[in-house]
Amino acid sequence: MPEIYDNPQSGPGTRAGNAAVAADRGATPTSPKAPAAGPSPEDKVREEKARSLWGDAWRDLRRNPYFIISSFLVVLLVFIALFPGWFTSTDPRDADLTNHFLKKPELGSFFTADWFGYDNQGRSIYARVIYGTRASIQVGVGVTVIVTVVGGLMGMLAGYFGGWLDALLSRITDVFFGIPFLLGALVVLNAFTDRSVPVVIGALAFLGWTQIARVMRGSVITTKQADYVVAAKALGAGTSRILIKHILPNAMAPVIVVATIALGGYISAEATLSYLGMGLAEPTVSWGIDISSASKVVRNNPHALFFPAGMLTLTVFAFIMLGDAVRDALDPKLR
Secondary structure, three states: OOOOOOOHHHOOOOHHHHHHHHHHOOOOOOOOOOOOOOOOHHHHHHHHHHOOHHHHHHHHHHOOHHHHHHHHHHHHHHHHHHOHHHOOOOOOOOOOHHHOOOOOOOOOOOOOOOOOOEOOOOOEHHHHHHHHHHHHHHHHHHHHHHHHHHHHHHHHHHHHHOHHHHHHHHHHHHHHHOOOHHHHHHHHHOOOOOOOHHHHHHHHHHHHOHHHHHHHHHHHHHHOOOHHHHHHHHOOOOHHHHHHHHHHHHHOHHHHHHHHHHHHHHHHHHHHHHHOOOOOOOOOOOHHHHHHHHHHHOOOOOHHHHHHHHHHHHHHHHHHHHHHHHHHHHOHHHO
């Protein structure tokens, strides 16, 4: 006589019914096949959150066309500064008065001494533009490194320790911040008769560290209140370890942005001082010196002014555009 099942879900042919029959026969019921293991949506979200700020910034930078263009220009300028002989074989100091503004630019003669024409002393403008890159890059990078180290150290100490040290360093910063940058540089450089590249770097760095110090101080004050810093203190980590391992890496983002943008400003400041006759001096090759010399004859020979001024503008623009791209990548508010 066929069996009658009270529950139709447990009858023959169903999963429960088969399991019951297998149990009566002493067999082990087979469970349904588990799906293949794979990352769940929660795992993907957790992986996204685990990425660091620098990893996210690098991912955004690689997709930013402004970063790609500015990086290409900066790398090209650095190569020109390091290896000017690769781009011209002409000595920028060789003067031939027979070329005294007689030869205009010959754009068909690429990468030759005649390409940009000659200045009022018969020197190749193209060679001077190429070799002038070295002085500008040296000044910009040198000043940026010094002000980042000095200003970053003072800002980190003031922001982390606070109290009387913060008050003292902040007042010192305010005093230097109140000095007009170019006017102060003119006064400092006026005390030197030999205004070489190291002297100009020292004068600009002596007055330019204040902005970095303020930015670093504010960033450290925000960072030292984070949970991981509080946890490190609770675990007994030393002050030096906290500053180097926790504070510095997480407080450097705004400093890097400001330093990158300021680098172009320092190059422009050097050219301005050289134009006024208080910056780099002969025999150093500088765009500012050439602009000052060409400004006296700009009406009849505008090419002598156009090329060094154009190169200066392109360099400053490249560093400012690079700084803007880095700022967009590192600022979480702009995401």
